[in-house]
Amino acid sequence: MKKLVAILLFGIATDDLKSQNFIQTYQDRVDALKFEDINSHLKEFEKLGVKTTGSEENDKALVWIKNKYLSFGYTEDQIMEDPFSVGRMKSKNLIITKKGTVYPDTYVIICGHFDNINGPGVNDNGSGTSIIMEAAKILKDVPTEYSIKFIHFSGEEQGLYGSKHYADEVVFQKKVRQLDIKMVFNLDQVGGKKGIFNDTVFCDEDQGGSSKNNAASTQATKELMACTTLYSPLKAKIDPAEHSDYISFEKKGEVITGFFEYLRSELPHTKDDTFANTDVRYVFNIGKATIGALQHFAGANKTSDIKETQKK
Numbered sequence: 001m002k003k004l005v006a007i008l009l010f011g012i013a014t015d016d017l018k019s020q021n022f023i024q025t026y027q028d029r030v031d032a033l034k035f036e037d038i039n040s041h042l043k044e045f046e047k048l049g050v051k052t053t054g055s056e057e058n059d060k061a062l063v064w065i066k067n068k069y070l071s072f073g074y075t076e077d078q079i080m081e082d083p084f085s086v087g088r089m090k091s092k093n094l095i096i097t098k099k100g101t102v103y104p105d106t107y108v109i110i111c112g113h114f115d116n117i118n119g120p121g122v123n124d125n126g127s128g129t130s131i132i133m134e135a136a137k138i139l140k141d142v143p144t145e146y147s148i149k150f151i152h153f154s155g156e157e158q159g160l161y162g163s164k165h166y167a168d169e170v171v172f173q174k175k176v177r178q179l180d181i182k183m184v185f186n187l188d189q190v191g192g193k194k195g196i197f198n199d200t201v202f203c204d205e206d207q208g209g210s211s212k213n214n215a216a217s218t219q220a221t222k223e224l225m226a227c228t229t230l231y232s233p234l235k236a237k238i239d240p241a242e243h244s245d246y247i248s249f250e251k252k253g254e255v256i257t258g259f260f261e262y263l264r265s266e267l268p269h270t271k272d273d274t275f276a277n278t279d280v281r282y283v284f285n286i287g288k289a290t291i292g293a294l295q296h297f298a299g300a301n302k303t304s305d306i307k308e309t310q311k312k
């Protein structure tokens with residue numbers, strides 16, 4: 001593992017960081033992210049209680065997320081609820097689609113789960129949930145070459161049920177592919193622990209499962225690391241992708257990458273995974289890296305948004 005990291009870091013230092021150019025317009029949109037917005041989403045997420053899959057709290061959290069998108073100006077026809085059941089347990093994923101300009105039928109998926117267990121899950125995964133919502137808000141009127149699906153999964157903590165349902169029954173139907181997916185970018189547990197110095201984020205690379213999609217994940221993860229250093233103050237390190245919703249897609253052959261906190265908190269899945277114990281500044285910084293990377297992956301317009309803003 002250590003050897004692999006050294007080789008990959010060397011690779012990035014020598015070519016990819018140079019070949020991936022900084023784009024000022026991307027930075028301008030990254031800078032539109034407000035600390036206060038992340039802060040208030042995390043507080044509200046805590047107030048929604050323990051959002052265990054199948055619970056009333058979980059249903060209410062989905063409505064809370066949906067209302068956020070409506071308040072950002074997304075329309076009902078862009079928002080899809082995706083119900084699934086496992087035994088007696090019923091829940092829903094929420095999918096928001098923004099159409100691309102050049103490849104409208106090819107999707108960049110950015111996803112994270114909103115369900116939790118034992119506690120309010122502000123780090124795991126209110127952090128990813130808040131960032132995905134803010135990325136969608138900031139990029140709403142920005143033309144992107146690829147379509148983007150912002151997906152909030154449920155059922156993750158019990159066994160990736162929501163994402164498995166989506167990958168197996170929506171992306172594929174009767175084993176026939178319905179959706180062309182460029183890549184899947186997952187955010188899970190990016191809240192850090194308050195009181196420790198969080199200046200690094202893990203970029204998750206597909207090192208297992210089917211080997212066919214590993215090289216493409218390696219490339220996507222290199223690009224994610226480059227975007228992290230270009231658009232946020234954070235440092236990036238590689239770790240293996242595992243135990244989160246991207247695995248449901250990996251099993252279907254998709255290209256995956258993602259963020260996970262570098263210094264791992266022991267509080268997720270306990271009652272202490274609270275707002276007070278989460279490093280909001282770290283979530284904010286990962287939000288910056290995310291908005292930079294999502295623009296890169298989706299091919300966001302590189303010219304200034306000033307005209308678009310004036311039109312409003």
Ligand SMILES: [Zn+2]
Nearest residue numbers: 124125188189
């Ligand atoms: Zn999680």
